Amino acid sequence: MKSRKEALRIAKKIFAASLKDGHLDESSVRKVVAKLSEARPRGYLEVADAYWRLVRLEVERNRAIIQSAVALDEPTTAGLIADLKKKYGPQITTEFSVDSDLLGGVKIRVGSDVWDGSVKNRLERLSEQFN
16 A cells, blocks of 8 residues: 555445445445455555444434533424424434433434533533633
């Protein structure tokens, strides 16, 4: 392998081939990994690392982690899911958890996007203004 750039270029091409209808295809990912581990071309570890990073980023981009201070009721949960699907598409998956440290409100993370409407965050921002 000539360079890390070349490994990334190859990984991007392989990743693009792993998409079906704009979404990551699990069977294609398995085939790529099997082929790389079987063939072991020169520099395959660099290509595999870059490929796994792209796959991980795609999976994170389609997964919403929703934290709240208390368990959310069904209408609120359904509303959040509908809003997230409207913004990110129908392929988004959701994961709900309770974090009592938030004190109140909701914190949502989708990939690198974070919306923090928690009481804890508001109190921290308020205390920063007076320090």
